Amino acid sequence: MANLKEVRNRITSVQSTQQITKAMKMVAAAKLRRAQDNILRMRPYAQRLNGILGNLTALAGEELQSEYAVVRDVRRVLIIAITSDRGLAGAFNSNVFKATNALVQSRYAEQAASRSLTVMAIGKKAHEYFGKRGPLLGDYQHVFGQLSFDTVRQAAEQAMDGFRSGEYDEVVMVYNEFRNVATQVVRVEQLLPLLPSEQPITDTATSNVDYIFSPSQQEIMETLIPQSLKIQLYKAVLESNASEHGARMTAMDKATDNAGELLKELKLTYNRTRQAAITTEILEIVGGAEALAASR
Incomplete structure (x- = not known):
């Protein structure tokens, strides 16, 4: 059985850890509210923009000529993996790693074997993980430090330029979609090429609109x-940002509860050890007294 000093030290250590996890949970909750507001404001805009684009694409049909809609044989691939800058968020980052590795094995094994697969890592954890496995496109490991559309726009433009120039034949995003505090779903979405058939028409009223184009439909x-x-990439980054804080808040809440349970066990162990030590001392005193009495 551990001595009292060891148990006291462990109790102090667990109490300190519990205070840290409580503080991290509160910080994550505060950041989550802001991140959740951002993604809830972005979703309607992104959905409406995609709806309009889908309607216009449907009207254009085969006449649509866009350098972003060119379908080529998939020889070179770019995967945009979006994680966080920090850990302590449960399986948040590892889920993206697993989904990306599964995607490569099931869909891009040939490109990976021929070294024709490139990763754009958004977030420090993705940069550290994929940077050990090969060269990365760009340096976006500190995007979440000052998250803004301009920062994400640079990453999107780099991926778009690579697709236009033929450096990549397909661009895919892997990220966590925010559902609620306790639920984040890993999404794998194709960013490029943009296929007309994949553009959603949001509602009947919008799809039946007779558009007047100025200066021209193609230029628009x-x-x-x-x-x-x-906007699509920026939305994915915002989804990941909200998911990160939700995952960290949940992880820190569980860690705090686990620390509380461990404290109960340690205090029980401490009381038992202390009681055993007191009992031993009493027995020694009684034994000494009896020995003195017998020697007289």
Whole structure:
């Protein structure tokens, strides 16, 4: 049985850890509210923009000519993996790693074997993980430090430029979608090429609108498609940001509860050890007294 000093030290250590996890939970909760507000404001805009783009694409049909809609044989692939800058968020980051590895094995094994697969790591954890396995496109490991559309726009433009130039034949995003504090779902979405058939038509009223194009439908599409792609990546980053804080808040809440349970066990052990020590001392005193009495 451990001595009293060891148990006291462990109790002090667990109490300190519990205070830290409580503080981290409160910080994550405060950041989550802001991140949740951001993604809830972004979703309707992104959905509406995609709806308009889908309607215009459907009207254009086969006449649509866009450098972002060119379908080529998939020889070179770019995967955009979005994680967090910090850990202590449960399986938040590891889920993205597992999904990315599963995607490579099931869909891009040939490209990976021929070294034709590139990763753009958004977030420090993704940068550290995938950086050990090969060269990365760009340096976006501190995006979440000052999260803004301009920062994400640079990453989107780099991926779009690579697709236009033929450096990549397909661009795919892997990220955590925010559902609620306790639920984050890993999503794998194709960013490029943009296929007309994949553009959703949001509602009947919008789809039946008779558009008047000025200056021309093609010029409008050439402006709208790049903007939509940038918004799509920015939305994925915002989803990941909210998911991170939700995952960390849940993880720290569980860690705090586990620390509380451990404290109960340690205090019980401490009381038992202390009682055993007192009992031993009493027995020694009684034994000594009896020995003195017998010697007289």
